[in-house]
Amino acid sequence: MSGAGIPLEVSGVSLSLDGRNILSDVAFSVGSGDFICMVGRNGAGKSSIFKCVVGIYKNFSGVIEIGGARSSEFSDRNRAKLVAYVPQSASLDVPYTVREFMEMARYPWRGVSTAAEDARYISEALMMTGAIDVAERRMNTLSGGERQKVMIASAVAQNTGIIVLDEPTSYLDYEHQAEAAEVMARVNSERGVTLLAVTHDINLAMRVSRRIIALADGRVFWNGPPSGILEDGLLQSIYGVPFESYFPRSGGDWDYPLLAPVMPGGCQSRA
């Protein structure tokens, strides 16, 4: 079985949906155990490139290699043994218990993994993500924060070398955003799983990722280490609004300043 991180290579990927160009010649590579965040404006193609990687969009041109093998040659089941996905929003209003939902994450390994192994992966994932407390609850009774933990736990239980997360902290309050970030960092550092996350939260991207890729109009606009994003005018080019940086009063473990957009019309956010 996999488990440790595996590399990903995206070269010359273009995608059109309903006659509209979504991605044009996107290329980047991600090493084993890396943690990258994809940033950019709405409609820049961030989610679309990840949907190509996880097999939701199959009609793209170009090449995606997962662990050195072409993604297009994988069956859905074999791809699901290598890449897990945490969607931005999923229809979770089905009254299965969390444990039953976790068991479904073992689907790609059916016939390969024993029941005892499945149970072990599930309980490890529940423990690692802190979702063990809600294991017997029904999916449709969970709060937003609990759902996100369960979604990440189920991706971990799938035991893949890559986990792709689409806006994992959207719709969460500050406490749950911090919890989700901590869980992602733990999965990356303890399991060595390669993580790719789409996010609008530039501070989160700087805090947890090892590299940031910015997309604009379906193309890779910038690709570099988190510190590079502080280059003069870069964030304004990516998001179309200027950014201010602030240094937190009480140190903490932050390596970088906090970034906040300057609101249009002179209405600046107060630090």
Next chain:
Amino acid sequence: MRRRRAFVFFAISVLVLFLCPWLGASPISPSDALNSSGLESKIFWQIRMPRVIFAWCAGATFGVCGMVFQAIFRNPLAEPSILGVSAGAALGAAAAIRFGFGTSFLGAALPVSAFAGSMLSIAIISALSRMVKGTKDATLLLAGVAISSLFSSLIMVFQYTGGAAETHSLISWTMGGISAVGMNDGLRALPSVIISLALAIFFSGELDLMMFGDEIATTRGVSIDRTRRLLFAGVSLSIAIVVANCGPIAFLGLIAPHAARSAAGYRHKNLSIMTAAIGGSALVLCDTAARTLLAPADIPVGIIVSFLGAPFFLWLLFKR
């Protein structure tokens, strides 16, 4: 609690299957039934038993197909009659009756024509689903509603332009009724229950994941288009076989899976078996009522199912 309810439902199903053949216009004792030369024995083995077996298989098929449609379309209201399959069969039967070839080929022309009608609606829905990609769930469901409506209007044209006798037999057929004489008739719905139940159990893991939407199912490893096509073809074929033989019976495909979930939970492996047990025994019970309430007259079983099914479904909805 759930386990106890599952046990009770199963016990009732088995009891219904063993008790109902003994009930009818004339009482039959076990010794009469086992005496092979008597009239009672013939009634028991050639009329009641085949009818109970057919009703159980048909009811189980309606239930399991409803359950599969609900998972494929992620819609708790999906059932065979809403997808145009039943309306297609009704149109085929209506054409056979209206144009007077329903009784030809030893009476086989009517079910064959009904089967062709349901396959026609399946072909139209499948062709539409291939044309419109992306929004498959809602599109297929709405296409089914449109086809049902179109076929119903054609049936009404046949009724309006037909003679009194044709119109009467047409209306009776669309009400749904079971008539089985001899074991060959009794076993006519057996292939459909075997196909639908085997598919539902074999694809139970896929059905579970499909409840969470295409993105989750695909990224957990389900080949969603292939699975959906296979399931859709299999359950449509099962429904076509049943409807061709007993007319469209609404509501069972809706009620049986909903009742089964309260006892067996949502995992489709156990749910399939419980749905078959509940759907099968419900139709056997309704058919027993249909042939005994106004005996010797036979009430179309579709009327009993709808009459009892509607309040039962409302009770299920509101007790949550």
